Amino acid sequence: MRHTPVAALLVLVAALPAWGDESFDISKYEKKAFEYKGYLELKPEEQFLNQGATGYLLQFPNDNRTTADRWSTAAELSGVLRHQALSFNFTAHGSYLKDVNGSEGDARFFEAYGRWQADPRSSIDIGKRSLGWGKGYAWNPVAFLDRPKDPVDPELSREGFVMADAEWTRSFSGPLRTLALMPVVVPTTADLNPDFGTAGHINPAVKLYGLAFDTDVDLIYAAKDSRPSRFGADFSRNLGSNLEIHGEWAHTVDAPRALITPSNTLAMETLSYTSYLLGLRYLTERETTFIAEYYHNGAGYTESEMQRFFTLVHDAASTPALVDIATRAAAQGYNSPSAMRDYGYLRVSQNEPFDILYFTPAVTLFVNPHDHSYALIPEAIYTGVTNFEFRLRFQLNHGGAATEYGEKAVRSRIELRVRYFF
Amino acid sequence: MKTLLLLLCAVAALPAAALDGTKILEKVDRNLEPESYASYRKLINIEPDGSSKEFVLYTVKKGRDKILSLFLDPPSERDRATLRLGDNMWLYIPNVGKPVRITSLQSVTGGIFNNADILRLDYTAEYNVTSASEEQENYHLSLKANSGSVAYDRLEMQVDKKTLLPTVIECYASSGLLIKTLHFKDIKDFGGGIKRPATVETDSPLYKGYKSVMLYSGLKARELPDEVFTLGYLPRAKELR
Numbered sequence: 001m002r003h004t005p006v007a008a009l010l011v012l013v014a015a016l017p018a019w020g021d022e023s024f025d026i027s028k029y030e031k032k033a034f035e036y037k038g039y040l041e042l043k044p045e046e047q048f049l050n051q052g053a054t055g056y057l058l059q060f061p062n063d064n065r066t067t068a069d070r071w072s073t074a075a076e077l078s079g080v081l082r083h084q085a086l087s088f089n090f091t092a093h094g095s096y097l098k099d100v101n102g103s104e105g106d107a108r109f110f111e112a113y114g115r116w117q118a119d120p121r122s123s124i125d126i127g128k129r130s131l132g133w134g135k136g137y138a139w140n141p142v143a144f145l146d147r148p149k150d151p152v153d154p155e156l157s158r159e160g161f162v163m164a165d166a167e168w169t170r171s172f173s174g175p176l177r178t179l180a181l182m183p184v185v186v187p188t189t190a191d192l193n194p195d196f197g198t199a200g201h202i203n204p205a206v207k208l209y210g211l212a213f214d215t216d217v218d219l220i221y222a223a224k225d226s227r228p229s230r231f232g233a234d235f236s237r238n239l240g241s242n243l244e245i246h247g248e249w250a251h252t253v254d255a256p257r258a259l260i261t262p263s264n265t266l267a268m269e270t271l272s273y274t275s276y277l278l279g280l281r282y283l284t285e286r287e288t289t290f291i292a293e294y295y296h297n298g299a300g301y302t303e304s305e306m307q308r309f310f311t312l313v314h315d316a317a318s319t320p321a322l323v324d325i326a327t328r329a330a331a332q333g334y335n336s337p338s339a340m341r342d343y344g345y346l347r348v349s350q351n352e353p354f355d356i357l358y359f360t361p362a363v364t365l366f367v368n369p370h371d372h373s374y375a376l377i378p379e380a381i382y383t384g385v386t387n388f389e390f391r392l393r394f395q396l397n398h399g400g401a402a403t404e405y406g407e408k409a410v411r412s413r414i415e416l417r418v419r420y421f422f
Numbered sequence: 423m424k425t426l427l428l429l430l431c432a433v434a435a436l437p438a439a440a441l442d443g444t445k446i447l448e449k450v451d452r453n454l455e456p457e458s459y460a461s462y463r464k465l466i467n468i469e470p471d472g473s474s475k476e477f478v479l480y481t482v483k484k485g486r487d488k489i490l491s492l493f494l495d496p497p498s499e500r501d502r503a504t505l506r507l508g509d510n511m512w513l514y515i516p517n518v519g520k521p522v523r524i525t526s527l528q529s530v531t532g533g534i535f536n537n538a539d540i541l542r543l544d545y546t547a548e549y550n551v552t553s554a555s556e557e558q559e560n561y562h563l564s565l566k567a568n569s570g571s572v573a574y575d576r577l578e579m580q581v582d583k584k585t586l587l588p589t590v591i592e593c594y595a596s597s598g599l600l601i602k603t604l605h606f607k608d609i610k611d612f613g614g615g616i617k618r619p620a621t622v623e624t625d626s627p628l629y630k631g632y633k634s635v636m637l638y639s640g641l642k643a644r645e646l647p648d649e650v651f652t653l654g655y656l657p658r659a660k661e662l663r
Contacts, residue, residue: 026462026640029478029494031663037500078501078516080660087661117658121649132519157517169655171648177507180654209653214510216523216653238510241526241538241571283527285595351529355629357469358532383532386475387497421498 036079038422045070045415050397054313055409058330060100061317070099076157078111087115091157110159122168130160131184133207133220135236135246138345138366139295139338141275142232142248144222145186145205151338151345151366152377152395161186161193178211188226197226214238220250228255242283249276257299258332260308264315266325266332273298279345287351293344300341301334303370309334310402340404342369358384366405373399373406391417443554443563444546449586450579451544454618458484460644460662462494463636465540467533470631477531479540480663482644486547488651491540492659503659504530506541507651509571514656521653526573534602534626534634538573545579548572559583574601585609587618602626612641 047068050056060068074095081088094107113127130147134140138151147158165184171177186203188196196203205222215237222230232250239245253272261267279293301309309329316322333339349362364377379393394414399406455461465477478495487508493499503514505521512521513530524530526538549565549572556562557580565577575596580589591604603626606619622636649655650662 024462024464024478024637024639029462029480029663031661035660037497039498082661115658117661120647120655120658123658130519134520135523137522155515155518157519167654169649169652171652178649178652178654180652182654211507211510211653214508216510236523238523238525238571241509241573242528244523244525246523281523281525283525287527289528352532355632357467357632358475383498384473384475389498419498421496 031082033083034079034081036077038075038077039419040422041072041074041076041417041419043072043074043415043417045072045413047410047413049409050406050411053409053411054310054407055335057313057317058327058335059409061323065100068100070097072097076110085117087117089113089115093157093159108159110157121170122166124164124166126164128160128162129165130158131165133218133234134248135216135218135234136248136277136279136293136295137281137291137347138293139277139297139343140248141250141277141295141297142218142220142234144220144227144230144232144250145184145203148337152364152375161196163187176210176212178209180209182207182209186226199226201225203227224253229253244281245279246281247276247278250274252299255299258329258334259305260312260325260329260334262308264312264322264325266329271299275299289347289349289351291345291347293346295338295343295345297338297341297343301339302341306334306340306404307402310407340368340370343367344369358382368399368404371399371403371406373397373403375405375408387421389417389419389421391419393417441554441556441561443551443561446554446561446581446586447546447549447551447563447565447579450581450588451546453585453587455483455641456614456616456643457486457544458643458645459641461641462639463491464639465531465533465535466635466637467531468633468635475533482646482650482662483543484646484648484651486544488648489541489543490651490656490659490662492662499531501660502530503656504537504541505651505653505656506537506543508543508547509569511537511541512653512656514653514659516657519657521656526571534624534629534632535636536573539604539624539636545577549577556583560589585617600627602628610638612638614642616641616643 049066049068076093078091090109091111093110096105109128111128111130113125113129115123115125117123131145133143138154140149150156163184163186165182167180167182169180184205186193186196188199188201190199203225208219210217215235218234220232230250230252234248236246251274254270256268257271259267259269275296275298277293277295282290312322313326316326344367347362347364349360352359360381362379366375376396379391382390396412397405397408460482463479463481466474468474479491479493481491483489489506491504493502501516505512511524511526513524514521524537527536529536548568550568551563552566553564554561560583561581563579563581567575574593576594578592582589588606593601595601602624605623608619608621610620611617620638624634
C-alpha cells in the first residue's frame with residue numbers, strides 16, 4: 001500500500017498524452033478534387049434606440065418604440081473544384097433576418113469564378129470576385145473595384161463584382177523582390193453588375209504591386225467609364241518585430257455627389273477629391289495590440305453640410321412634402337457609414353489575458369474629430385471550443401444633437417454572435 | 423625547454439580554440455531541414471487542465487529566408503496562409519480577401535508559439551554565434567540576433583555532439599527575460615537522408631502550466647519557383663499540396 005501513490009503517479013504519467021511519440025495521418029490533409037468549408041451563424045441582438053435622432057426618424061417613422069430586438073442567422077459555404085490547371089471557386093452566402101420591421105431572407109453567391117493557373121507566375125480569373133484592394137483595416141480608399149467595407153466589422157466577407165482579371169508575378173533578388181501586374185475589366189450591362197454603375201462599359205483597371213526595400217507598394221488606376229477616373233497608391237511596411245505602418249492615397253476626378261441645397265432640394269454636384277488613410281499596428285511586450293488609423297474622406301460631407309441633412313430630416317417629420325427628398329438624400333450618401341470628412345480609429349485588443357487561451361477582449365473607438373461624437377465598441381471573443389467562435393459585443397454611440405454618432409438611430413446595442421465552423 | 427612546454431600547451435589548447443560555432447550552427451540548420459522543403463505540422467496547445475486545441479499546417483520553405491504556411495485545420499482557420507520573406511510577414515485571411523502585414527512576436531495560432539516559431543527561418547539567417555563551448559555530450563552555442571526585427575534577442579542552444587541536432591533552446595528578450603524554452607525530441611527518419619526531431623515542445627514562464635507542441639510529418643525536400651513566395655500567390659496557396 002505504501003507504494004500506491006507512486007504507482008498512481010506512474011499510471012498517471014503513462015496516461016499523459018504521449019505527444020513525443022505521436023505522429024499524424026497526413027493523407028486526411030492532402031489536396032482533393034473538391035474541398036469545401038463554411039460556417040453557420042446565429043446572432044441575437046438588442047438595440048436601445050435614440051428617439052428623436054435623425055436615424056430614428058428615418059428608420060422608425062411614426063413609431064414610439066425605445067428598444068428593438070433582432071435575430072439573424074447566416075450560413076456561408078466556400079469551396080473549390082479542381083481539374084488540372086483549372087479550378088472553380090465559390091462562396092455562397094445565405095442569411096435570414098427577423099426584426100421589428102418583419103423578416104427577410106437572402107441567398108447569393110459572393111464569389112463564383114473560374115481560374116486557369118498556367119503556372120505559379122500567372123493566372124487568369126473570370127467570374128464574380130471580391131478583390132480586397134488596399135492596406136487599411138477599417139477603410140480602403142483605393143478599393144476602387146470593391147463594395148464598401150463595414151468599418152465596424154471589417155473582416156466580414158463581401159459580395160464581389162463579375163470581372164475578368166489576370167495576374168503576372170515575377171520575383172527578383174535585390175532591393176526589388178517582387179513585381180506583380182494585375183489588369184482587370186468589370187463589364188456592365190443591364191443585367192451584369194447593375195449596381196457597379198451605368199451599363200455599357202468595360203471599366204478597365206490595373207494594379208501594379210511591388211515589394212521593394214521591404215515595403216509593399218501598390219499603384220492603382222481605374223479608367224473613367226461607369227465610374228469616374230480614379231488613381232491611387234498604398235503602402236505597408238514593418239518597422240520592427242512589433243510595429244507595422246500602412247497608408248493609402250486615392251484621387252477621384254469629376255465624381256458626382258448628392259448635395260442638399262439651402263432651398264432643400266437635392267442637387268448633384270461634380271467634384272474632384274482626394275482621400276487618404278494612415279495607420280499603424282503596434283504590439284506591446286504584454287501582447288496588447290494597438291491599431292490606429294486616421295481617414296480623410298475627400299467626398300465626405302462637412303459639418304455644416306451634414307447639419308443641413310439633420311435639419312431636413314427633422315423638418316420632414318412635420319412637413320410630409322420633405323419626406324421624399326430626405327429619404328433620397330439618405331439613400332444617396334448622407335446616411336452611409338463614414339459619410340463625413342474625417343475619422344479616427346483605435347482598436348486595442350489583449351491577447352489571452354490572465355493566461356486564458358483563445359480569449360481576446362478588445363475595445364474599438366471611432367471618433368469624428370469635427371463634431372466630437374464617437375462610437376465605442378467593447379467586445380470579447382472566445383475560440384477555445386473546437387470549431388466554435390463566440391463574440392459578445394456592445395456598442396455605444398455618443399454625441400450631442402446634430403453630430404454624426406449622436407444622430408444614429410441606435411444609442412447602444414448588445415449582440416452575441418456564435419459561429420460554428422465546418 | 424620552456425619554449426617546448428609553451429608549444430605543448432598551445433597544441434593542447436588548439437581543439438577548444440578551433441571550435442567553430444558558426445559551422446556547428448550551419449550544420450544544425452541543414453540537419454533540421456533541407457534548405458528548401460515541404461512538410462506537414464501539427465501544433466497542439468495544451469492547457470493546464472489537459473484540454474487542447476490543434477492546428478495543422480502545410481509549410482514550404484525555399485532558400486534562407488522564404489517560407490509559406492497554409493492552415494489546413496481547424497475549419498475556422500482553413501485556407502489562411504502566412505508568408506515570410508526575411509523580416510517581412512503577412513497573414514492572408516480568405517474572408518478579408520487580402521494579405522495583412524503581421525509581426526514576428528504576434529501569434530496567428532495563440533498559445534506559446536509565435537509567428538517567428540511557426541515561420542522559422544534558418545538560425546544562421548537571423549543569428550550570429552557569439553560564443554561556443556563544449557560540454558560532455560553537447561555543444562553550447564550562444565546566439566545573438568543580427569537585427570532588431572528578429573523575435574528573440576538572444577538564444578542559448580544545446581546541440582547534441584553526435585547528431586548535431588539541437589536538444590534545448592532558451593529564447594531571451596533583450597531585457598534578459600526568458601520568453602520560452604524549446605525542447606527537441608523523438609528523432610525520426612523522414613527518408614531522403616532527413617533524420618531530425620519529430621517533436622518540438624515549448625513552455626514559457628509567461629504561460630505557467632501551459633505547453634505547446636509541434637509535430638512534424640511528411641518532411642521532404644521540395645523546390646518551388648520564387649513566385650510561390652509572393653503576396654499574389656497567398657490566395658492560391660491551397661493549390662500547393
